[in-house]
Amino acid sequence: MSVASKLSMIVETPADGFKMDLPLPARSLTVSATRTTMTGNTPMVFAGVSWGEISVMNRVSLQKDCAGYGLSRRGFCGRVLGATAACAGLSASGGGAEPVPAGKPDFPLVDYHVHLSPQLPIEKAVALSKERGVKFGIVEHPNRLAAKDGFSGYIDLLDRYPVYKGIQPERPGWKKRVPTAFVDQLDYVLMDAMILPIEGRRFLHLWLRGLKVDNKEAFMDRLADFTVAVILEESIDILGSATFLPHCLVAEYDALWTTDRMQRLIDAALHRNVAFEINAQYEVPKAGFIRMAKEAGARFSFGTNSRDEIAGKLDYCIGMAMECGLDKKDLFLPQVNRQTEISLIK
Ligand SMILES: [Zn+2]
Numbered sequence: 001m002s003v004a005s006k007l008s009m010i011v012e013t014p015a016d017g018f019k020m021d022l023p024l025p026a027r028s029l030t031v032s033a034t035r036t037t038m039t040g041n042t043p044m045v046f047a048g049v050s051w052g053e054i055s056v057m058n059r060v061s062l063q064k065d066c067a068g069y070g071l072s073r074r075g076f077c078g079r080v081l082g083a084t085a086a087c088a089g090l091s092a093s094g095g096g097a098e099p100v101p102a103g104k105p106d107f108p109l110v111d112y113h114v115h116l117s118p119q120l121p122i123e124k125a126v127a128l129s130k131e132r133g134v135k136f137g138i139v140e141h142p143n144r145l146a147a148k149d150g151f152s153g154y155i156d157l158l159d160r161y162p163v164y165k166g167i168q169p170e171r172p173g174w175k176k177r178v179p180t181a182f183v184d185q186l187d188y189v190l191m192d193a194m195i196l197p198i199e200g201r202r203f204l205h206l207w208l209r210g211l212k213v214d215n216k217e218a219f220m221d222r223l224a225d226f227t228v229a230v231i232l233e234e235s236i237d238i239l240g241s242a243t244f245l246p247h248c249l250v251a252e253y254d255a256l257w258t259t260d261r262m263q264r265l266i267d268a269a270l271h272r273n274v275a276f277e278i279n280a281q282y283e284v285p286k287a288g289f290i291r292m293a294k295e296a297g298a299r300f301s302f303g304t305n306s307r308d309e310i311a312g313k314l315d316y317c318i319g320m321a322m323e324c325g326l327d328k329k330d331l332f333l334p335q336v337n338r339q340t341e342i343s344l345i346k
Pocket of ligand 1 (some may be wrong): 113139305
């Protein structure tokens with residue numbers, strides 16, 4: 001019995017560096033089970049998963065109770081990749097399972113949020129990008145460029161490699177400090193709402209672990225207001241780490257990002273043609289937001305916010321794409337989605 005329509009597959013963090021040798025065309029997704037255990041009615045499968053050049057040993061969990069679905073030792077199917085849903089045969093007998101080719105995703109993988117660093121110089125980034133089968137978009141904070149190599153040096157460097165060129169301004173009002181001619185040469189501008197302005201011209205750095213929030217509702221209203229302002233007023237193409245919450249609020253994500261607050265972000269993004277970054281490192285946004293935004297016609301990009309070897313590790317993004325059925329038309333592409341109004345920056 002096929003359970004393809006009733007299950008979704010989540011690929012979690014690689015566990016043990018298992019690598020499969022797959023005689024398959026690039027970019028098909030393949031699953032082969034090596035071990036299955038049952039936790040209550042939920043099967044836990046440890047499987048080799050390969051997508052394009054990515055191949056890892058992962059735990060695969062099925063999101064629904066499978067008891068009524070005729071799941072047997074013989075096999076079952078997982079729904080993957082939304083519209084290109086693929087049915088992958090999984091042998092539960094442990095070891096020796098043959099990889100079964102599955103559906104082909106109809107979009108290329110891009111990590112639009114990679115920072116160069118001493119640990120990740122451009123040559124290493126490009127090698128990693130090739131190895132992972134993920135194109136990289138490089139971003140830098142404009143204030144660093146102004147202080148260091150200069151804006152033109154950045155373009156000259158990145159032009160020599162097969163990467164997208166982006167910047168990540170940190171503060172509102174960045175346009176006044178960055179030359180328009182430089183911005184026009186970029187593929188995109190990515191900005192997040194993780195430095196939240198508060199009274200007295202001060203800022204909260206939302207990623208800091210020690211951050212405490214007393215009045216959660218007031219905080220969320222302020223965060224939603226600020227995020228909407230970033231989307232509407234900062235001439236950006238991608239909202240980085242969309243719906244990011246400080247560590248102390250993460251457990252209440254679904255309650256705090258109310259439908260009303262999510263709707264405000266989505267309306268603003270549609271108005272300005274801004275994509276929401278699905279961030280692999282922070283694991284935001286969650287599926288509820290992604291589904292709602294997709295339904296409304298919003299677009300998404302994938303990103304890691306990396307400065308090292310995690311660049312291109314898009315497990316969370318791919319998992320969300322599978323779970324929420326994202327396909328090519330839902331994804332940001334610089335050539336298509338770049339805001340034309342960016343060249344109007346004064
Ligand atoms: Zn960043």
